[in-house]
Amino acid sequence: MRRKAVVLTAVALVMSLTAGCGSLQSSATEVGGERMTDDRPVRDGGTLTVALNADPDKLDPTLAQTLVGRTVFAGMCEKLYDIDEHGTVIPQLARGLPKTSKDGRTVTFALRKGLKFSDGTRLDAAAAVTSLLRHRDLAGSARATELAPLARVEATGTYTVKLTLKQAYVPLTAVLADRSGMVMSPTALKKYGKNFTNHPSCVGPFKYVERVGGDRIVLAKDPNYYAADRVHLDKVIYKPIPDGNVRLANLRSGDIQVGDQMTPVDVRSALTEPGLQLFNSPSLGYQGIGLNVGNVKGLGEKPGRIDTPLAREPKVREAFELAIDRELINKVVFQGMYEPACGPVSPESAIAPGVKASACPKRDVAKARRLLDEAGVKTPVRIELKVSTTPEHSRLGQVLQAMTKEAGFAVTLRPTEYATMLEETDSGDYDAFTSGWSGRLDPDGNIASFLQTRGAMNAYGLSDPAIDRLVERGRSEADPDERARIYEELTELATERRGLVYLYRQKNYVVTRKDVAGVRVYGDGLVRVTAAGYTR
């Protein structure tokens, strides 16, 4: 009898294991078109658990740095402006779009009336002024650079705010649609100071309850929220689960209901699961290969001359790019689920659409070889490429290695962990590295810091007066058509200089369980849960 029980248990175990593995292996299902919302009616109540791919940093809009942190803020801290599914800026805490003076140096906006922070404090112009000044001036503020053009911030009425700028700064509205536009409760700021991070209080559908480091951030429905009657969930829990496999396993078991930032491989697996559904939106960011063309002394220092064929000869960089097939990279490495890219501005950006992905140069190995000949360099041209330690990036590295080999390059891969990579590339200790950016709504946020001479994130050591001039013009040009032309010219110039070879644009893939509706996934990559709930 006992032996029979053992055999039966073994059979059950094997069957259950193969059943689980079987559905993981299938990858025949296709990813459909873009899907950012699900408007099925939902019932009130319930807790939603959202799995993030990393633990957010400080929950203080002034000091926060991470993309996952922005997702948590989307649940509890509304901004002066927001974006909709088309990437268009819309008012959120502000009553309407800002009014800009003719010379572009005075910006005024009005706040909505009758709004309360989660701690009960009223939202007024004085609160907005306090927050904006804190974002600009607090030591260590991550918002300081983007708000540096603000000369003066003042309340001109109970609900009206006037901003005086040092120079015309068109990206300001987009900046106020991100963390710089988050208004914090002045009462909480006064009470907690720098410890606001452990007691955040904003205007939002959910309010902060608790945070257990590395485990969870818990938010509960805020009765003070102006549209509380349209919020359905009682609680939202954000849980960091860095491993994609584990995130997927938890979605399948029902322990979590929303999985953020899913990789193409995991999305393929998720599609075979009847209980799960997929949201996807094109990203505003980009991924590529950064090339060291002049970073000799470190970030923010004067660029110098680097004596490698890649840095010295623009033709060698062009040959490197021509050896690459972006379509194939997308197919082989990312299951065809991302978009090839060859410029800093997403074609999806509602502000200055930039150059379309179809304008990418086709792979041309013969021309690449010819260019290397013309440049008179000794082949193979040796390049060390630092790649992030993720499986995707090591596959990307291997594919690049194989492609460029045919044209006369010998790429060696050096897998480097994130913090080390930042230190080495910022100090100029590299030939090439995988470089990416999560993207900003305004093209300026994708270009200025990276391509301007001595820009805060110009690890490539790029220095070109023409690019610098165009960046300045792009910031101050109010006419949208003219602005689009400027960014098109900037994109062409950036492509020509090749401090960064743009390769692909990620998509934001979010997988949820099917009984969850109302989740919104827009181009800024954030998961919005204000209207989310369980289906009726």
Place this chain on the structure above:
Amino acid sequence: MTSYLLTRIRQSLITLVLVSMVVFAGIRALPGDPALALAGEERSPKALAAIRESYGLDDNIVVQYGRFIGHAVTGDLGTSSRTGLPVADAITAALPITLELAALSLLLAVTLGIGAGIVAAVRRGKPEEWLANALALLGLSVPTFWLGIVLVLGFAIALPVFSASGYVPFTTDPLDNLRRMVLPSIVLGSGLAAVVMRQTRAAMLDSLSADYVRTARAKGLSRREVIGGHALRNSLVTVVTVLGLQLGHLISGAVVTEQIFVLPGFGKLTIDAVFTRDYATLQGVVLCTSAAYILINLLVDVAYSVIDPRIRLGGAR
């Protein structure tokens, strides 16, 4: 016994201080600037300088160490540079989870390992020994991550008996706590069970062929008394040694297990701290782990001297 204990405690404290120094220097020798790791995507020289100043990263390493130790003796391990939460709170929250995981895994390893070891030794050459050896080999060779994912697929998704992730304190809901802890304990305990089984088997085989066992048998003692009272008791010294050494591995092995089952324990805290160069958390975590290692070694030594008083005499000589 008291003087032996005092000597061992004094030695342990000196070790702890030395370890704290090595740890402090070692963490700072890691490549990757913590200010950069913290600033991440949006780094500007001004923000970096402010971060360095606010966490005292510009100070001399000796000054930093002095500040750390000064605060640590009062129980203040600083605040996490990443989350802004107190490190002591993070450790207090994480520690019980890892300890529970380690305790359950140990229980599993001891029960299965010693049981299977005895059976393998007593039933030498029989199918039972073969089965026990095969299981031990499997336990030693299966990678933790793979076993974890397979168990989740099998027992949390296909047959939803257990939970795939998360932690609920035993005091809040004992049943839910066990539902979440069983799979991780199996994953973490399986390797140790295999080691314990092999050690028990070897030690039992030695004991069973020893003279005193033959004498015991000749005296007409029952099989149970011979195996349990004589052979096993003598074999346990070796097994306890191995367990002591492996306990440390349990805590470090928890790193992977906690990642798979999303348990917010010590391992997860450590990994997160390493990747974000969160010096304060990392120092606190490593210091506490070292203290735990040292304490376990101390307890093992004491356990020796209780099981076999000759060891105490040797140590006190």
